[in-house]
Amino acid sequence: MRTSIATVCLSGTLTGKLQAAAEAGFDGVEIFEPDLVATPASPEEVVALADRLGLSLDLYQPFRDAEGVGEDEFARVLRRARAKFALMQRLGIDTMLVCSNVGTATIDDDAVSAEQLHRLGDAAAEHGVRIAYEALAWGRYVDDYRRAWRIVEQADHDAVGVCLDSFHILSRGHDPSAIESMPGSKIFYVQLADAPALTMDVLSWSRHHRLFPGEGAFDLGAFVTHVLRAGYDGPLSLEVFNDVFRQTDVLRTARQARRSLTWLEDVVGSRPLPRVAEPAGFDFVEVRAADTGEVDVLLQQLGFTFRGRHRSKDARLWSEGPARVVCNEQHPRDPEPTLAAVGFGVAEPAVSAARARALRAPTVYRRTLASEQELPAFRAPDGTEVFLGPVSDGDAPWVPEFEGGRDPGPALLTGIDHVNLAESWQCFDEAVLFYSSVLGLSADASQEVPAPNGLVRSQVVRSATGGCRLALNVAPLAWDQSSGFPQHVAFATDDVAAVAHRALERGLAPLPVPRNYYDDLRARYDLSADEVGRMAELGLLHDRDAGRDFTHFYTATVGGVFFEVVQRRGGYDGYGAANAGVRLAAQHRGAPEPGQRTAR
Structure with missing residues (x-):
């Protein structure tokens, strides 16, 4: 199947858009x-530019307000159309998008619209081109693709x-299954767009x-x-x-598309x-900075x-049960601690890496000695490095590369929750x-x-099991703009009070x-x-x-990182959203003023 993109999707000039589309791999x-x-x-x-780039010019659009009009208006439509058909000949484009009438329609009659489309078809054929009629979701009379198809049938x-167009069909809640009753030869073009579930007027949407x-x-x-x-x-x-997308880097958006x-x-x-x-769970997380000493202290307290x-990198490993945190001081991108990498346990790392390459995920290269475990790695759009490691019941196979540490004892943490x-x-x-x-999430x-200075937009991507x-x-x-938004790792436990008590004894300031x-809390729930x-007392x-519950606590923020410990009971599947405002307000109070270092 050939792929195409409308230039309206991208920022910049027409020539820049063509170059980005070609580099991203569009046909x-x-x-x-x-x-x-x-x-x-x-x-x-x-x-000539499109030819040099190996791009076909597939569609000219849009041609508006073409049918459902009186004869005087339609005479003006034909004049406009013939000028566009001649232009299409110069561009070598054989299909023009004709939208259902929004502004000038005065006749709500399928027979009239069909007859006018037929006459437009005659003019198009004279120029060796064709027209693809589309029902706009906000068309004055024609807003349903099934009615548009009936009109095209009548135009004959x-x-x-x-x-x-998937948006015009799905935004109106129309059943797309009737598409299968159309002959494929009469579907001249297909346009695709996704959209969030919103309640608003369809034009603004x-x-x-x-x-x-x-x-x-x-x-x-299902639509395709x-x-x-x-x-x-x-x-x-x-x-x-x-x-x-109209403001962001054109090549980045083209690759995303x-x-x-x-x-x-x-x-x-x-x-x-x-x-x-899907990943079985988290293999490790990595905090990176020029000095991660304060993160070491937090981890020891937890x-x-x-x-x-x-053995070959300036990095330290900390673990508690299956939860593993690497503190990396080699080639930091920021002076303050940041969450730089996330490792996932996957069934077949090589296959997952092949999928990532097929999706054009940028590869991350790290120097690895012959005796060390090589983990495929890619860079996410936010800059986070994503590593793919094998699923393991005990220590991961790369753990022995860290030397001179202590053997772990009994663990209260059961892994990384999120x-x-x-x-x-x-x-x-x-x-x-x-x-x-x-990752198949x-x-x-x-x-x-809600945060003290606005709203935080949040979306979770996850495995079906929740691992x-x-x-x-x-x-x-x-x-x-002030201090950067902190990132965090939440560790799971079956006894959050015990973890909190141990952390306080070791000097944690929650x-x-x-x-x-x-x-x-007492007013909301039946708690003594x-x-x-x-x-x-424990900061929980x-x-x-x-009937399901969730108890958790947070550490203070170090640089751009903090930690959370959570306990889920009875199948609770959320993240304590009701408490997020309290956490954000507390972090905002502790955030530095612009130009200051992070408060400790």
Whole structure:
């Protein structure tokens, strides 16, 4: 299946968009008319550039307000159309998108629209081109692809077919299964866009919030399957209007877009990727800085055992049960501690690495001696390094590379429960797609959590078993500009009170929780004064959901990293969202003013 992208998806000039589409691996592009009008390049120069880049020019769009009008208005439509058909000849484009009428329609009659499309088809055929009629979700009379198809059938012209756009169909809640009743030869073009589940007018939703496949809530796998079963053999093309993509780096967005189609081709089976099982869990996390000494102290307070220094790298390993943290001081990207890498335990690292390469995940290279375990690694859009290690019941096979440490004793921690990563507003949707497509994780619905200076947007990508959970967060812009939004690792335990008590005895200063929180806790839940008092002494927070509960505590923040310890009971599957505002407020109080170092 050929791939294409509308130039409206990308930022910059038309020539820059063509170059980015080619470098990202697209076969062709749709020319969005405003991009052509604004470029100083002639149509012939655009064609020459596309030829040099190996790109086909697949569609010219949009042609608006064409049918359902009186004869005087239609005469003006034909004049406009003939000028565009002549331009298409210069561009070598054989298909033009004709949208259902929004602004000038005055006649709600399928027979009139069909007759006018037939006459447009005659004019198109004179120029050796064709028209693809599309039902806009906000069309004045025609807003359903099934009605658009009935009109095309009535038009009965070889040069007149339909364009099927996933957004216009799925945003209206229309059943796409009727696509299979159409002859594939009359489906002239297919445009794809995903979108988040929003309640708003469909025009604003379309103009500002479309996403690439795999980043939203639409079932594009089912949609494309219907299209392919109908016999369509043209390009799968992306048409995504999004305020973020129009501002971000053009090549980065083009690569993101191409990855989304690679993922979708795998979903529908037209171009399968290497099959991988979802990660079994976390292999390790890595904190990196010029000096990670304060992180060492936090880990020791939480009960971790120092396992030694790496034989060839400036790194130290700490573990508590299956939870492993590497403190790396080699080539830090930031002077303050940051969460730099996450390792995942996967059934077949080589196969998972092959899938990552097929999805064009950038490879991370680290010097590895012949005697050391080589772990495939890739860089996520947020800069986090993702490592793929084998699943192991005990110590991972790379642990013996750390020497001079102590043997671990009985453990209170049972592993890494989840990892929270901070995302920039520019790469949030890209990160969701990356982690879900490369690692085979599933994305939960996004939500917003109040912080003192705005809302934190959060979305979890996770394995079905819950053994691997990544929470991706976009901080309020004001927080991001001042001190950076901290990231954290949550460790699991079956006895959070015991872990907290041990940590306090070892000198841990937990995140301060206001007394008001505990007063509210007693009001919300049937807890005794003694129970709440013990929680307050240990700095514990609590949440309940349908008889299931969650108790947890946080450490203070060191640089850009802090830790959490959580206990889940009765199948609780959330993250204590009701307590997130308390945590964010406490961290905000402890954050430095702009230009200051992180408070300790």
